[in-house]
Amino acid sequence: MRILVFGGTGYIGSHTCVELAARGHELVVADNLSNSSPRVLDRLQAIIGAPVAFHNVDLRDRDATRALLAGGGFDAVLHFAALKAVGESCERPLDYFDNNITGTLNLLQAMREGGVSRLVFSSSATVYGDPDRVPVTEDAPLRVTNPYGRTKLVMEQLIADLCAADPGFRAGVLRYFNPVGAHGSGLIGEDPGGVPNNLMPYICQVAVGRRPALSIYGGDWPTVDGTGVRDYIHVLDLARAHADALDTLERTGAGFTVNLGTGTGVSVLQLVQAFERASGRPVPYEIVGRRAGDVAEVYADPSLAEALLGWRAELDVDAMCRDAWRWQSMNPSGYADAG
Numbered sequence: 001m002r003i004l005v006f007g008g009t010g011y012i013g014s015h016t017c018v019e020l021a022a023r024g025h026e027l028v029v030a031d032n033l034s035n036s037s038p039r040v041l042d043r044l045q046a047i048i049g050a051p052v053a054f055h056n057v058d059l060r061d062r063d064a065t066r067a068l069l070a071g072g073g074f075d076a077v078l079h080f081a082a083l084k085a086v087g088e089s090c091e092r093p094l095d096y097f098d099n100n101i102t103g104t105l106n107l108l109q110a111m112r113e114g115g116v117s118r119l120v121f122s123s124s125a126t127v128y129g130d131p132d133r134v135p136v137t138e139d140a141p142l143r144v145t146n147p148y149g150r151t152k153l154v155m156e157q158l159i160a161d162l163c164a165a166d167p168g169f170r171a172g173v174l175r176y177f178n179p180v181g182a183h184g185s186g187l188i189g190e191d192p193g194g195v196p197n198n199l200m201p202y203i204c205q206v207a208v209g210r211r212p213a214l215s216i217y218g219g220d221w222p223t224v225d226g227t228g229v230r231d232y233i234h235v236l237d238l239a240r241a242h243a244d245a246l247d248t249l250e251r252t253g254a255g256f257t258v259n260l261g262t263g264t265g266v267s268v269l270q271l272v273q274a275f276e277r278a279s280g281r282p283v284p285y286e287i288v289g290r291r292a293g294d295v296a297e298v299y300a301d302p303s304l305a306e307a308l309l310g311w312r313a314e315l316d317v318d319a320m321c322r323d324a325w326r327w328q329s330m331n332p333s334g335y336a337d338a339g
Contacts, residue, residue: 001025001026001075001076001246001250002025002026002028002072002073002074002075003020003025003026003027003028003074003075003076003077003078003246004028004030004068004069004072004074004076004077004078004116005017005020005027005028005029005030005077005078005080006030006031006057006059006077006078006079006080006081006107007030007031007036007079007080007081007082007122008027008029008030008031008052008054008078008080009029009031009033009036009037009038009040009041009054010031010035010036010080010081011036011179011189011190011191011235012080012122012176012179012235012238012239013029013031013078013080013122014036014040014043014044014188015182015183015188015235015236015238015239016078016080016238016239016242016243017029017044017048017052018044018047018048018183018188018239019236019239019240019242019243020242020243020246021048021050022048023243025243025246027052027053028053028054028055028072028074029041029044029052029053029054029055030054030055030056030057030068030081031054031056031057031081032056032057032058032059032081033056034058035083035193036191037191037334037335037336039335040188040335041054043187043188044188046185046187047183047185047187047188055068058103059081059099059102059103059104059106059107060098060099060102060103060106061106062106062109062110065106065107065110066106066109066110066113066114068110069107069110069111069113069114069116070110070113070114072114074114074116075116075118076116076118076119076120076246076249076250077107077111077116077118077119077120078119078120078122078242078246079104079107079119079120079121079122080122081103081107082099082100082103082104082122082151082152082155083095083096083099083100083148083151084124084148085148085197086126086146086148086149086197087197088148088197089146089147089148089151090146090147093147096147096148096151097147097151100148100151100152100154100155101151101154101155101158104155104158104159105158108158108159108162111169112162112166112169117166117168117169117170118170118171118246118249118250119159119169119170119171119172120171120172120174120242120245120246120249121155121156121159121171121172121173121174122174122176123152123155123156123173123174123175123176123257124148124149124152124175124176125175125176125177125178125231125259125261125298125300126144126145126146126148126149126152127142127144127149127152127153127156127175128140128141128142128143128175128298129141129142129143129144129145129149130143130145130295131295131298134265134297134298134299135263135299135300135301136259136298136299136300136301137259137301137304138175138257138258138259138304145293146293156173156257159171159173163255170249170253170254170255171249171255172245172246172248172249172255172256172257172258173255173256173257173258174241174242174245174257174258174260175257175258175259175260176233176238176260176261177230177231177232177233177259177260177261177262177298177299177300178198178199178200178230178231178232178233178261179232179233179234179235179238180198180200180232180233180234180235180320180324181200181234181235181236181315181319181320181321181323181324182235182323182324182326182327183235183236183323183327184236184323184326186323186326186327186329186330186331187330188327189323189324189327189328189331189334190204190235190324190327191331191334191335199230199268199271200232200271200275200320200324201324201328202214203271203272203275203283203324204275204324204325204327204328205328206283206284206285207275207279207281207282207283207325207328208281208328208329208332209332210332210333212284213284213285213286214272214283214284214285214286215285215286215288216268216269216285216286216287216288217288217289217290217291217294218287218288218289218290218291218294219287220290221290221296221297222296223267223296223297224267224270225267225269225270226269227267227268227269227287228267228268228294228295228296228297229265229266229267229296229297229298229299230265230266230297230298230299231261231262231263231264231265231266231298231299231300232262232266232271232317232320233260233261233262233313234313234314234315234319234320234323236315236323237260237262237313237314237315238260240311241260241305241309241311244309244310244311245258245309247309248308248309248310256304256308256309258302258304258305258308258309259300259301259302259304259305260300260302260305260311260313261299261300261302261313262299262300262302262313262316263299263300263301263302263303263313264299265297265298265299266317270317271317271321272285274317274318274320274321275321275324275325277318277321278318278321278322278324278325279321279325279329281325
């Protein structure tokens with residue numbers, strides 16, 4: 001298929017491009033590069049072995065988005081183009097509403113006008129808020145606790161309403177838990193701007209010497225060791241799920257919403273210890289007070305993804321840490337190190 005990957009120079013989008021190319025799909029990447037590097041394109045070419053077509057397009061630019069969809073001859077769209085930091089969303093909610101919700105509305109309109117009727121959407125487990133129980137299933141109550149999660153829920157609802165109104169339009173909605181790791185080549189990986197908002201890139205930056213120590217928020221949670229427990233999923237498993245979702249949409253013609261995780265919780269200290277084993281580097285840390293809005297443990301029930309997509313996570317936490325460290329040690333300053 002000929003696939004438009006919106007947000008394709010980002011962390012998850014770039015890894016998904018590699019998987020799609022490996023399966024023989026023709027790729028076109030679109031991104032506004034607001035939270036990613038153009039150097040990703042050279043790295044993708046090195047991994048894939050062929051140039052990657054690229055358009056610098058912002059989804060909020062309705063005319064540019066329409067023009068891209070109208071003339072592209074696309075069979076499907078993958079939508080990764082969203083701002084995604086919880087803390088930042090609390091400080092800048094209007095920016096998140098504008099980028100994520102307005103951008104998605106423009107994309108859906110452009111897809112309708114361009115006759116493109118298959119969409120795989122990058123959603124998030126943040127739509128569950130503080131779940132009543134774990135593991136979390138797809139029928140759990142949806143109750144967001146921050147503006148970022150609210151945008152993901154609204155984006156899901158926009159897509160669902162379009163699917164209900166247009167029987168020919170079908171979407172696969174993928175609710176990620178906590179993506180980590182990197183491509184085995186070490187050429188692409190997670191490179192957050194500024195202070196990392198997520199645990200693994202912060203651990204990586206401590207290990208490589210960019211930050212002095214890790215702050216662990218709360219050591220008195222009712223968990224195995226008192227630190228928070230989350231479901232970490234290797235980005236390569238996540239990339240594979242997107243390709244499987246495309247195959248499922250094509251094969252069945254039916255939309256779906258599934259959780260993507262391993263189904264196993266890992267505590268902050270367990271992840272730190274696994275990273276120290278993988279890297280051979282110490283990761284100094286201090287336990288500080290809990291953050292408002294945090295919860296003790298959240299992990300997925302991924303059984304529906306296995307039933308519908310034939311997908312299950314294959315890479316364990318040691319592989320996640322090994323690959324994350326390879327990326328960070330080869331690129332101490334991220335893509336800023338690239339020529």
